[in-house]
Amino acid sequence: MKFLRVLKNENQISSEIVQQANYPEHTSNFSIKTVFSGSKTFTIGKRQLNLYPENFLAIKKGTAYSSKIDSSVPVNNLSISFSPSFLSDFDRMQKYNHADLLDEPFQDGDFPDFSFMETIYPFSGDMKYNIMHLKAHLEKGMSDDLLINEYLHHCLINYYKVYNKEVVDKSENLNFLNSSTKVEILKRLTLAKEYIISNSNKNIDLEDIASHACLSVNHFLRTFKQAYGQSPHQFLIKTRIDRSKYLLRNTNYTINEVVEIIGFECPSSFIRLFKTINKLTPGKYRMCS
């Protein structure tokens, strides 16, 4: 299934299922990228991000990036690109009441600078529900721009909710008085987080992660715990367990294969940990899904 929908307001949604593909470096409007199976690698400057079904990626307008799919399983990926005027309308609707919008219905041409943090976010809850609905409609050939835009409007509502939870709330947790210091630390912690997510299947150590975030190990450990309420190691374990849950629900891999894919060294320690966290074994979890 492959489609590209360009709406009258220049919002775009594209999707395809491929195993091997190379998308050379290009720029786009603000966009949201998801995969529903397998993984896709994005290169943004010097950063390399692996996108899995548990996450989505937000990319700012004008950022140059390339991407690549090289997978043993078909990768179902979807990209939504929002036109600047749609984002501007959305922003005005959030900021102003109906009376203000009636008095001043047209924007003056100055599009606000959306200060989105360009990174990987959890793909779950309302964000996932809405994108899954939209995807299902588009695959059936729905052509109603009004309805598609309604879903896109709600994608932005949900994106803001995720952004507030993952960025704004986390920066509030940091014990720094200076707000620019908070922002800078959070940016570096975000680099660390996406490094952990992208390399969770590998044997990464604390020095690697801290160095990727341009922080000393001690500083990194302390601020990561402050911001996210868990240690980097706990976050890595949670990321691996979330991956395993996806694989158990959506693939036929054996438990041993899942253990290998997610980067655990020993099946018995994985099963023990999985049971501690989820209150049931991986096998029972798969049966209940």
Add this chain to the structure above:
Amino acid sequence: MLSEFYQGNEHVEEVKQKTLNLRVSCTNQLAEKLNAALHFVIKKIGFAPLDKITFTNESKQFTLFDADGSKLSIDIQIIGHNSYTENIIFHTNDCLRDYHKYTMLGVEFINRPEYNTSGLQVNFIDDNDNCYTLLEERFYTES
């Protein structure tokens, strides 16, 4: 579910060929208003109005056929208590789609779809200003 009414159908004419499902729930206190609610929605989606039904059981199912042979299955649940709305609830598995389609059918909504702990919901009114809720329940536990 109300949602199946629309699946794969872009036009009301095509909908006539479908088997439709409608799931409605409300508290005991609102049971007496169910006839008016069903009358309104059933008429909007193109079926003949119901005869008056007495709702005595906790749940009730019945089926309607229109002149073209289309089938409408209705599943009504009377619930003891519900914490998120005081209205009669029409359940759906895609609130935005049904909100959009109902708007096209001339139903008047009094707000835009909004999120709460149960999922996504929006309220609409009938010709007598009775208020109903269109609710897509969502389950947020899965990662």
